[in-house]
Amino acid sequence: MDKLRLLTPGPTPLPEEVRLTLAKDMIHHRKQGFKDIMFRVQKGLQYLFGTNQPIMTLTSSGTGAMNAAVTGLFSPGETVLVVEAGKFGQRWSDIAQAHKLEVVALPLEWGSAVKPKEVENALSRWSDISGVLIQASETSTGVLHPVQDIARLCSRKGILTVVDGISAVGVSPCPMDEWNIDCLITGSQKGMMLPPGLAFIALSEAALKKAEAVKSQNFYFNLLSEREKCLSGQTLFTPAINLIVALEECLKYFQGHGLEKIYKRQWAMTCMVRAGIDSLGLELLVRENYTWGLTSVKLPPGLDGVKLLDTVASEYNVIMAGGQNHLKGKIVRMGHMGYVDWPDLLAGLHALRSVIIRQGGYSASRDYLEKAMAAYEQAMKDITGNETV
Numbered sequence: 001m002d003k004l005r006l007l008t009p010g011p012t013p014l015p016e017e018v019r020l021t022l023a024k025d026m027i028h029h030r031k032q033g034f035k036d037i038m039f040r041v042q043k044g045l046q047y048l049f050g051t052n053q054p055i056m057t058l059t060s061s062g063t064g065a066m067n068a069a070v071t072g073l074f075s076p077g078e079t080v081l082v083v084e085a086g087k088f089g090q091r092w093s094d095i096a097q098a099h100k101l102e103v104v105a106l107p108l109e110w111g112s113a114v115k116p117k118e119v120e121n122a123l124s125r126w127s128d129i130s131g132v133l134i135q136a137s138e139t140s141t142g143v144l145h146p147v148q149d150i151a152r153l154c155s156r157k158g159i160l161t162v163v164d165g166i167s168a169v170g171v172s173p174c175p176m177d178e179w180n181i182d183c184l185i186t187g188s189q190k191g192m193m194l195p196p197g198l199a200f201i202a203l204s205e206a207a208l209k210k211a212e213a214v215k216s217q218n219f220y221f222n223l224l225s226e227r228e229k230c231l232s233g234q235t236l237f238t239p240a241i242n243l244i245v246a247l248e249e250c251l252k253y254f255q256g257h258g259l260e261k262i263y264k265r266q267w268a269m270t271c272m273v274r275a276g277i278d279s280l281g282l283e284l285l286v287r288e289n290y291t292w293g294l295t296s297v298k299l300p301p302g303l304d305g306v307k308l309l310d311t312v313a314s315e316y317n318v319i320m321a322g323g324q325n326h327l328k329g330k331i332v333r334m335g336h337m338g339y340v341d342w343p344d345l346l347a348g349l350h351a352l353r354s355v356i357i358r359q360g361g362y363s364a365s366r367d368y369l370e371k372a373m374a375a376y377e378q379a380m381k382d383i384t385g386n387e388t389v
Helices: 016-022 032-049 062-073 087-098 116-125 147-157 205-214 223-231 241-257 259-279 305-316 342-358 368-379
Strands: 055-059 079-084 102-107 129-135 160-164 183-187 198-203 294-298 331-335
Touching: 016 241, 032 055, 032 198, 032 241, 055 062, 055 223, 055 241, 062 087, 062 160, 062 183, 062 198, 062 205, 062 223, 079 087, 079 116, 087 102, 087 129, 102 116, 116 129, 116 147, 129 147, 147 160, 160 205, 198 205, 198 223, 198 241, 205 223, 241 259, 259 294, 259 342, 259 368, 305 331, 305 342, 331 342, 342 368
Parallel strands: 079 102, 079 129, 129 160, 160 183
Antiparallel strands: 055 198, 183 198, 294 331
16 A cells, blocks of 8 residues: 555644644643643744744634634724635635625636736725735635745725634744735645634734724634633633644754754645646646745646545545636645645655546656756755755
8 A cells, every 4th residue: 555645734643742642641621731731832833833822722614713703803894805816715705795894806717816006006995904814825815925025015095904724833834924915814624734624813912902992703713712711821611632742742853853944845845736737738727926836736627636636546546636716626726835745746646647637638758856846956956056955
């Protein structure tokens, strides 16, 4: 049996230290030992988020944190601008509408990133907008939005920037304080190299004041109550204890290796996959403003993407993701975030090419693996030409 290679944009493979930690005996979440872990985890999360603000840990999927952000920062009837560049941009709209917010949608072609000028125009046209909801990395397509520029724009206008960093935090730079992000969220199952089940959310001083004014009636996803508990080394309700214990191991990994080095490696793997796909003669869905940690590939006409991924999984033990909504069956999304390395990606490229040819596609390239590896090695060198790892 070939080694299982999980090349999806979440969940992602787990480091051995994390898997071993998950096997430890249970501890109690209201005792001092757990509080000590929470205080250590808090420092690691602040390092990862690039913030001095408290970071709240929720036992939920990333969507739970999205819901907490919308319901905790905005009152029904308020107007928000939503950048809809894919399925998860649309999720912002769905959550906002469920909370009875007025949604100004900024729809984009899937595979396109928003331009700061488009956001500026929308803010000028609708003067009552109080928040912008956006993805850092739109996971359904592999687009990287210019969050820094948009947050700077919103900060000047006194408008909150709420960023879904679920596929960005731990994968590509997204420093909350430096970029003037008011609310940054992420989930455990992607760049953070944990199983699904935890979500994290941090608020700027401006967002905290807004939350205090809103006074959310949420019982479970209550940001003010969670923040108060967070400051005392606790969570509001019973958390996923084993995941938080394992989280400490993940954060040691980030702190031990350093974010700069981890980001460089994630960038190198992105360059690697894109070079391999180009060499195969396949078309990339996103040519500019592409995210790190995920590459979306258009399939040749006539190929069934669902069947292709099933065959890649059954015959090569490589698990990749397909398209969503109108892109289902038309693209393949190869994840390379979290605890993935270059041999995994070589196996993924080989499996993809083999099954495409078998199902009627064509590729004359014989050196696609060599070109992919060369792109990785080049990206791993610094400006002096020295190896960084």
